[in-house]
Amino acid sequence: MLQKHEIxxxxxxxxxxxxxxxxxxxxxxxxxxxxxxxxxxxxxxxxMVIRNMKGVKDVQNEIKINxxxxxxxxxxxxxxxxxxxxxxxxxxxNEMKLDTSVENGIVLLEGTVDAFWKRSYVEYKISGIxxxxxxxxxxxxxxxEQRSDENIAKRxxxxxxxxxxxxxGDIDLxxxxxxxxxxxxxEDWNTWWRIYNLASSMQxxxxxxxxxxxxx
Amino acid sequence: MVKSTELKKQDVIDELxxxxxxxxxxxxxxxxxxxxxxxxxxxxxSERIDAERDAWSVRGxxxxxxxxxxxxxxxxxxxxxKVLQRRIENILIWDQTFDSLRISVAIKDGxxxxxxxxxRFWKIRYAINKIKGISGVKGIDNQLxxxxxxxxxxxxxxxxxxxxxxxxxxxxxEDITVxxxxxxxxxxxxVPTWNAWRQAHISAENTGGVLGIDDSIMIAx
Numbered sequence: 001m002l003q004k005h006e007i008x009x010x011x012x013x014x015x016x017x018x019x020x021x022x023x024x025x026x027x028x029x030x031x032x033x034x035x036x037x038x039x040x041x042x043x044x045x046x047x048m049v050i051r052n053m054k055g056v057k058d059v060q061n062e063i064k065i066n067x068x069x070x071x072x073x074x075x076x077x078x079x080x081x082x083x084x085x086x087x088x089x090x091x092x093x094n095e096m097k098l099d100t101s102v103e104n105g106i107v108l109l110e111g112t113v114d115a116f117w118k119r120s121y122v123e124y125k126i127s128g129i130x131x132x133x134x135x136x137x138x139x140x141x142x143x144x145e146q147r148s149d150e151n152i153a154k155r156x157x158x159x160x161x162x163x164x165x166x167x168x169g170d171i172d173l174x175x176x177x178x179x180x181x182x183x184x185x186x187e188d189w190n191t192w193w194r195i196y197n198l199a200s201s202m203q204x205x206x207x208x209x210x211x212x213x214x215x216x
Numbered sequence: 217m218v219k220s221t222e223l224k225k226q227d228v229i230d231e232l233x234x235x236x237x238x239x240x241x242x243x244x245x246x247x248x249x250x251x252x253x254x255x256x257x258x259x260x261x262s263e264r265i266d267a268e269r270d271a272w273s274v275r276g277x278x279x280x281x282x283x284x285x286x287x288x289x290x291x292x293x294x295x296x297x298k299v300l301q302r303r304i305e306n307i308l309i310w311d312q313t314f315d316s317l318r319i320s321v322a323i324k325d326g327x328x329x330x331x332x333x334x335x336r337f338w339k340i341r342y343a344i345n346k347i348k349g350i351s352g353v354k355g356i357d358n359q360l361x362x363x364x365x366x367x368x369x370x371x372x373x374x375x376x377x378x379x380x381x382x383x384x385x386x387x388x389x390e391d392i393t394v395x396x397x398x399x400x401x402x403x404x405x406x407v408p409t410w411n412a413w414r415q416a417h418i419s420a421e422n423t424g425g426v427l428g429i430d431d432s433i434m435i436a437x
Contacts, residue, residue: 010383013376014422015336039312052415054385074310082310089295089303091260091351092237115236121349128346130312145236155234162227163275188385190411201235 002026002055010049017042017049022063029057036066040132051189057214058189065133067105073131076102083107083126093122098139105133114144116205141178147204149175156180156199165195171212178206185215223250223276231270238263238270243284245271250278257287261356262349273410277435286354288326294352297323304328304347311346313339319360326354333363337426338418361427362399368425370396377401377426380419386412387419392433394420399427406434 004026011019023035031050037043047061067073074082080102088095098111107126113119119139126132153175160166171184180199186192192212199208225247232240239258246253252271258264268282288294295303301323308314308321319332328347334340340360347356368376374396378389391412392405401420407413413435420429 006383010380013380013424014338015424016338016422041312052385052418053383056385082306085303086307086310089307089351090349091353092262092349117237125346125349128311128313128342130310159230159234163273190385190415194411198234201237203236 002029002031002053007031007050007053010053011046014045014049016045019046021066022046029055030060031056031058032060032062034062034064036064038066038068040065040134041128044127051193056189065105067131067133073105076104079105079107079129079131082129086125086129087122090125093118093125097142098122105131107132107135109135109137109139112140112142114142115203116141116143116208117200120200141206143178143204143206145203147178147202149177152178152180152202152204155202159198160195163194163198165191165198171195178204180205180208182208182210182212185213187215189214223247223252223274223278227274227276228252228271231274232267235266235270237266240267242287243267250276251281252277252279253281253283255283255285257285259287259289260349260351261286261353265348272435286326288352288354294326297325300326300328300350300352303350307346307350308343313342319343326352327357328353328355329357329359331359333361335363335365336422336424337362337429338421341421364399364425364427366424368399370399373399373401373423373425376423377420380423381416384415384419386415392416399425400430401426401428402430402432404432406436408436410435 004024007024007026011017021036022033025032033046043063043065046063047059050056050059080100083100084095087093087098101108109122122139123135123137153173157173166186171182174181199205225245228245228247232238232243242257243254244256254267254271264284264286267284268280271277271280301321304321308319319330322329340358344356347353374394377394381387381389381392387407391407392403395402403416403420413433416433417431420426
């Protein structure tokens, strides 16, 4: 049974997160994080660290960002300029189709990308930038290659079974106009994460919705 | 005795073709006794890395040799070395993770060399991940050293790494052996999946005081 002190140890040990102002509650494998950290990146990392722990069913992340007292944070305008530059320097992103604005360190991402995985990738590229306190990601997908719904569903389920991520009957997948809807149960969070990454990389995927349960 | 899944060339090709992050049309795949050799060309360094990672994730793979070369797209303007250097330096300076005055960036024909120091081992892979997708990058030679803020004894590091492994969902200290000498962590053992391997590697990577990792973990499904 997952214990609170083990979670605190795991958060404290990794050096990516200043866990001194994070509070942890755990109830039957569901972990609730609250309190504050100094940056958006730490908030994301705290959740990832816990999701990889034994005995975790789910994580509710209620951590708030309380920026450190630094002599100089970049202004919203400086941050917006840096974000657009970083995105334009990347070989896989067409920044002309993206819009960003920054208010009090909260970044709003809009526009389109041509593959589902790029939506998370854009967020990843900017999540570590100094001053980012949050990201609202409203990027839409306009896939460059269309695939039929049947084709997408078959490829994903074939890959899931081949990699033994689930047995027939555990998971149900419906695909409509490139929108994936997963239902069912998996062994642990990491298995769902692999399925999600696999589905994210498929051509033609426009959105992924899930009501997957983790059955520990 | 764990029986290995027999590795088929088509499985590796399928994995590359399904991944929309990689244009696999110019990649060749050879498979022999569980060892995958990738060759041919891709148009960006990050595709080269992703292709290798895709190959590693196929069941039955024992090792991957990556001979893929980068062939930048004709007709596209790529930044010259000086511009690329400035861009990479800015990315590091603007990131909250680095005390970037301690990292120097040199570029020659698109090959990036990183020198200097970081204070934790995980920051090396973090830096590479932030740089690998930049247009014009053809390779990254990491020469960064880890200079920890606090020195840890080999015993303390070994204990911290093993404790972390014990807390992870996919691995245990029954599967993995940890030895530490002069701050370098050596990992041995067998795990069933690439994700399990990754949890073990990250357990070492994130531990304070680690100066290097010597990874001999086998993935055997």
